[in-house]
Amino acid sequence: MAQVKICGLKTPQDIAAAVGAGAQYTGFVFFPKSPRAVSVDQARDLAGHVPTGVMRVGLFVDPDDALLDQTLATVPLDMIQLHGKETPDRVAQVKTRFGLPVMKAMGIASSADLDQIWDYGLTADMLLVDAKPPRDAELPGGNGLAFDWRLLVGRRFLKPWLLAGGLNPDNVAQAIRLTGAPGVDVSSGVESAPGTKDPDLIRAFVRAAA
């Protein structure tokens, strides 16, 4: 059964829906431009609703050490997700300095983008294989866009990984079948409007990924 991460949770009801449905990872977005962004205080409260055994992942985009220091001093996170242009060396630095596992997101649009799967596998604890955002996109992720999953067929990964990008309750089973992904990550595919999670869609997604 594929593991599931529901990203961009903003309310205790979102958490109840994700955890109740069986998601193993919850995601909190610390990127102010996002419709899914939460403040440090909001995230601290939300993290308190996540039961032991379910991972609390903080999503950052090219964070400096001060932002990570400030966030981790308040919010009990289990994992850091880096969703910007962080290099493999920066991933290693964040792991060492903050003592948490790091999930590195990478954008895939064509076979030329696949080499980074190996490079980041050397330093990250987990990989998030996502669609590359369009050039004019406001957000580096969470755009509801898929990439050609066939690019991943037969691909080897050095680390555990999640497939992301444009997944929803209708296509997630096929995506898992085709790619062999051991886990999946979703945000906009379980929303009724940008930044508003829909509990029914969350449940349908987790069921379809099982």
Ligand SMILES: O=C(O)c1ccccc1NCC(=O)[C@H](O)[C@H](O)COP(=O)(O)O
């Ligand atoms: O969700 C955001 O607003 C966001 C902002 C900045 C960086 C990343 C962001 N989201 C990443 C994700 O939620 C997922 O990991 C992934 O990209 C899948 O998103 P979606 O295609 O919407 O399911």
